[in-house]
Amino acid sequence: MFQALAYPFPTLMIDQVVEIEPAKSLKARKGVTANEFFLTGHFPAEPIMPGVLTLEGMIQSACILVGESLTRGRVQAALEKVERVRFKRAIVPGDALEFWVTLAEKKEDLWKFKGKAQCQEETAAEAEFLLKVTVREVGFEI
Amino acid sequence: MMENREIQSILPHRYPFLLVDRILELEPGKKGIGLKNLTAGEWFFHDHTSYPPPLLLESLAQVGGIILASKAREENPQSRFIGLFAGVSDFHWQRCPGVGESIILKMELSKSLASLFRFQGEAWVENEKIAGGQILLSFVRTTPGNSGSDAAKGS
Numbered sequence: 001m002f003q004a005l006a007y008p009f010p011t012l013m014i015d016q017v018v019e020i021e022p023a024k025s026l027k028a029r030k031g032v033t034a035n036e037f038f039l040t041g042h043f044p045a046e047p048i049m050p051g052v053l054t055l056e057g058m059i060q061s062a063c064i065l066v067g068e069s070l071t072r073g074r075v076q077a078a079l080e081k082v083e084r085v086r087f088k089r090a091i092v093p094g095d096a097l098e099f100w101v102t103l104a105e106k107k108e109d110l111w112k113f114k115g116k117a118q119c120q121e122e123t124a125a126e127a128e129f130l131l132k133v134t135v136r137e138v139g140f141e142i
Numbered sequence: 143m144m145e146n147r148e149i150q151s152i153l154p155h156r157y158p159f160l161l162v163d164r165i166l167e168l169e170p171g172k173k174g175i176g177l178k179n180l181t182a183g184e185w186f187f188h189d190h191t192s193y194p195p196p197l198l199l200e201s202l203a204q205v206g207g208i209i210l211a212s213k214a215r216e217e218n219p220q221s222r223f224i225g226l227f228a229g230v231s232d233f234h235w236q237r238c239p240g241v242g243e244s245i246i247l248k249m250e251l252s253k254s255l256a257s258l259f260r261f262q263g264e265a266w267v268e269n270e271k272i273a274g275g276q277i278l279l280s281f282v283r284t285t286p287g288n289s290g291s292d293a294a295k296g297s
Binding site: 017029030032045093096 | 145146147150151156157158159160161162163164177178179180181183184185194213241242243244
C-alpha cells in the first residue's frame with residue numbers, strides 16, 4: 001500500500017488504511033507518539049501535533065483513494081487548492097488519529113475532497129481541498 | 143491518567159528516546175499502565191518493520207521510572223532522583239509489534255531491595271500479550287542541595 005504513496009520518511013502521516021470504497025471514501029489511521037521529530041520543537045515540553053501535518057494526513061489519505069479509484073495508467077495527484085480547514089482540538093501523543101476522506105465532487109481533472117480527522121470519536125479537524133489528478137496512459141509503444 | 147507533557151516533567155527523556163506517550167493508570171510506587179503508539183515516521187522504522195525488542199524494554203522501563211518517580215514526587219515535590227536500567231530477567235517475546243499498533247505497557251513492582259526495584263512487566267496489543275518478564279531498575283533519590291550534577295537529570 002505504501003509503495004503506492006511515494007512518500008519517504010519522514011513525512012508519511014498514515015499507518016494503516018482501515019476501509020476503502022473506491023471513488024467514494026477512505027478511512028485511515030495514525031497513532032500519534034511522543035517519539036516523532038516534529039514534536040521536539042512543537043513545542044518543547046508541550047507536545048502538540050502540528051495542524052498542517054494533520055492536513056497532510058488527510059491529503060495523503062485522499063491520494064491513496066485516488067490511486068485506488070483508477071485502475072489504469074500511471075496516476076499522479078497533486079494538491080491544487082485548500083478551501084477550508086478548521087482545527088478544533090489539540091492532538092497530543094497517545095491519541096489514535098483517524099482520517100476520513102470522502103470524494104465530494106469531480107470536475108474534469110479536479111477532485112474535491114472532504115476530510116475529517118478524529119481522535120477517540122471527537123472531531124479534531126475538518127478540511128475541504130482539491131487535488132489535481134493526472135493519468136498517463138501506459139501501454140506498448142509501436 | 144497522565145498526559146505526555148506531565149511525563150516530560152518527570153522523565154528527562156526526550157526525542158528520539160521518549161518511548162511512552164501517555165499513562166493510563168498509575169498507583170505511585172506500585173504499578174502503572176502506559177501507552178505507546180507506533181507510527182510510520184519513527185526513526186527505527188527506517189530499517190525495521192517492527193518495533194525493535196530492546197526499545198520495548200526501554201518503553202517498559204520508562205513506565206517503571208514514572209511509577210517510582212511519581213512516588214518520590216508525592217512525598218516531596220522538590221525531590222530529585224536518578225533512575226537507571228539495572229537489568230532484565232526471564233523476558234519472553236511472543237512477537238514484535240509493528241507500524242500502526244498501540245502497545246499497552248503494564249508494570250508492577252514485585253520486589254524492592256535498597257535502591258534496586260524489580261518489576262513484572264508486560265506488553266499487550268489489544269487483547270494479545272506480546273511480551274513479558276522481569277525488569278530491574280535502580281532508583282536513587284538525591285537530596286536537593288546536593289552538588290552532584292547528574293542529579294539534575296532526574297528533575
